[in-house]
Amino acid sequence: MNHSKHNDHTNHGDHSHHEDHSGHDHEHHSHHDHHKMMVEDFKFRFWWVLALTIPVMALSPMIQQFLNVDWRFTGDTWILAGLSTIVFFFGGWPFLTGLKDELKKKQPGMMTLIGLAISIAYFYSTAVVFGFEGDLLYWELSTLVAIMLVGHWIEMRSVMSASSALEELAALLPGEAHRVNEDGSVEDVPVEELIKGDRLLVKPGEKIPADGKVVKGSSSVNEAMLTGESKPVNKSTGDEVIGGAVNEKGSLTIEISRIGEDSFLSQVMQLVEEAQQSKSRTQNLANRAAFWLTILAITAGLITFFAWIYFTGQSFDFAMNRTVAVMVITCPHALGLAIPLVVSRSTSIAASNGFLIRDRAAFEQARNLDAVIFDKTGTLTKGTFTVTDILNFNEQFSDEELLKYAASLESNSEHPLAKGILEKAEETWEPEEFESITGKGIEGVVNGKSVKVVSPGYVKEQKLDYPEDEIEKTSSQGKTVVFVVIDNELAGAIALGDEIRESSKHAIQALHDMGIESIMLTGDNRQTAEYVAKELNIDQVFAEVLPDEKAAKVKEVQSQGKKVAMTGDGVNDAPALAQADVGIAIGAGSDVAVETGDIVLVKDNPQDVTSLVRLSRSTYKKMVQNLWWASGYNIGAIPLAAGALYAWGIILSPALGAVLMSLSTIIVAINARFLKMD
CATH class of the missing domain: 2.70.150.10 (Calcium-transporting ATPase, cytoplasmic transduction domain A)
Structure with missing residues (x-):
């Protein structure tokens, strides 16, 4: 699993992530405290920069000209430069260190753009103070830093509220x-x-x-x-x-x-934490888009600068203003936030609905599923078996004795059938020996006799005679039949019924409504499997499948070009869960850490599979919406920032660019919060 953070874009230079995975108890410091610190840091810097921006604007000649006032005095330019230097280094520090980090990793992105924009404005204005011909852009620098800080403050708060699932837990x-x-x-x-x-x-x-x-x-x-x-x-x-x-x-x-x-x-x-850390495939798409947007911004900035200087004869400072505006408006700020906010939100929704996403990429695959394979016992059925019939083939033993021999041997087994037989038997003997026959049953020594409790497959394999019509009639009622062999003679059979879950019917119907095929995979005999499949309207059945053959059956369905989810209890279904495109471990109950499933369902409810598909589809839809909001907005705003409408008197200053850019971030954050399970 890739443990890179879902919110890598929040690595603001010296604010890098320091995760401590040692404690998952209620103290749970790292993730929450880290974000809390960053929120406080941006808030602190913002209020200081805002306080300094007021005198910076008051001392700026362009602002005075705009307000038609004259507040000039000797040395005012040096005070202006001093205040702006504090703003640049103190307020701009997260962006400058971020720029350095991104360039070191050779991954220019949002921080590179903001860092470049404020550096250009600062060094250009400082050059003017020392005699260079042009206008002071200190006020632009201050407003830009203030707006960027407030944007990041809002962003960090959004990230915190969106990933609150852990804190709630x-x-x-x-x-x-x-x-x-x-x-x-x-x-x-x-x-x-x-x-x-x-x-x-x-x-x-x-x-x-x-x-x-x-x-x-x-x-x-x-x-x-x-x-x-x-x-x-x-x-x-x-x-x-x-x-x-x-x-x-x-x-x-x-x-x-x-x-x-x-x-x-x-x-x-x-x-939940693994889910928030696992890499989303769509996040990679967003990161690629952010990288190309950065290249586009730098290229557009250079073209804008040289076009205004060489083709229109505009002044250097005008061209510089346009360049700074282009750099600011193209920041993939909202883009960096577009996917992580949706990821966090969907993880929270999933957790509160009783299913836990361990692998983001698999969760995103769920929207494209063609077929869902269900393990029968304990998934589509309740998995709690009760003895319904005792079929005696040997007069040597009474029904009670037959049951007692079977129950004594089953007392060492964990199988759901064993529990049903044990519940029915009033007393048992202590088995002297016990061994399992892989996929076929169990054998041992009970009360001095050799006893086997085996499947119909074993009986056929050993060519043992039994009343087939009677067994067939019992099996056709959806009951599971196990045979009892005592001293190598077939003594009888025990029939157990496993109740079909009501929720299974609704789940299969919902999958059909979504155009997804339902398949049942079971080790049970074909008759029992067919009975359950008919009751539930299941499309395809694989019966009498041994545990080690389950993965091969999943592969068989995949070979038809279908995207497949496997739903099972996560123990004997482990290879099949791993083989499937999406492995869903169902009914984990209080033992949640099912290592093989991509998604863990806390409840024994097959309907959660359909909820999962719906959430996957809505999550993807929301991600695409956010990507369009973020990058579409940026691409459309570049010509405006470059001064394409200058001839009509419409000009976009860097500060206004920053306002619009922060607005797109807020839209993306709000849009993510509207994600819900359709």
Whole structure:
């Protein structure tokens, strides 16, 4: 991942970014404090320059002439030069150091233009003070620096408000917690002092200080700010709670399971920060445009200067005025801001809607998707299986025994099917041996017998006989069937049903409305897959796919020239998520740091995939609008600044150029704030 900052354009010389990624807790200093410092710095410089600009203008002969007054006195020019020198070096310092940095990197841009414009005005006027023929442009210099400083001040404030997602998240954790001691007494301690295993009392209306498990009490908890889930979630003994969520009704005693960088909130903040740092492809386009605009400005400035001198016979100072105006009006100031502000805004919107962008380039790809591949279990379905039928092929075992053997073996498995079988069984034996058969099931020794719980694929492979009609009938109802083999004989089968999510239907319909094909990828048998696909109106199905074959299926769809998103739970789907153009890890729940997804969906809601595509499309639209506002405005204003309408008495001074340029920056900032999910 490219960690170059999304707001590189704010590198104002000695104000370079010093990021500290060591702490993602609620202290989270670096990014916010850095911007805050810069806002304060520009504000401080602006007020000083404004105070000096008033006497500079009053002492300027051109302004006095314009006001038809005469305030001249002996030595006034030297005072004017002294005040302007302070303005140039103190007020112009961010721009002068920025110019030096840009030239050192061989990347001339906005700072080069502003630095050149104020340097030309200053050194030209100083030459006039020392006897050179011409007019003093000190007042132009002062107003230009003042307007540029206020423009940057506004810009930095916009950047701060646009990238407030991290600050909002950081503010979620309370400063103190009620720690329950071993003797039952309660003491208030700062959150930083908490350690894993501590027990905390959370009273009604309070924020939960850390991730943990409820050990006493029941309540409803509002996790909306963290997961986007609007309804409060009921929590009781044994349930997980997230630090930062609000406890609404009853008192809870929780035991801390994760703190610091491991906590849900820190992982969310880390992902949001990664998103703000990951390089946007459209940003590269903006940077290229800014570079060429700079070249254009310098070329246009030189042509303007020589054209007025050699072809119209105008005075040197008139030509210089026009050159300075061209340099100022062409500053790609708004252009440098056009993309980062939209990027920040979309990241904030995404985070508050429960999906976290880890890779900007992949997020921007989402607008061009042709197909979305969904993993079935846990994504389109709830992933919580319940035993619906026990099919017994061997009279030697009762239904209860068959279930007990299967459940005993499954007690070591993490698979969703295992959970369903375990929930149904009343008691289990301790398995003596346990091993998984990749993509086919599990085997081991239970109660002295060799037991296997396997998929239909394994049964066919081993050519074991079973009542096919009965199994087919069960499978056609969308149920998943696993076979139980005891001492190498097929003893029976267990059917489990997995409920289809209501939100899956809406998600598939919304994708169809957007012209995007939906594909289902599953390790389940074809009948179960076809049943779910028919229920959801899915376009294409890949069934009985082993985990290591999933990436190949994604590649197969891509080979048809389609832009593909893969949506899965991020564990066994990792290679497929990595292969897809856009990898979407869904239902991360409280374990947010899914390393393989480009985008992480906090909730188990497939509809978030459609929200994601919509946000990607609106973000791109807004970026293009901003690029046109910024560069289109600049290109159109160059002839005006060069004096193309001089014959009609219309002349654009450098100071007015600066006002117009700052105006385009404000338009771009406001336009970015209007971004919303369509």
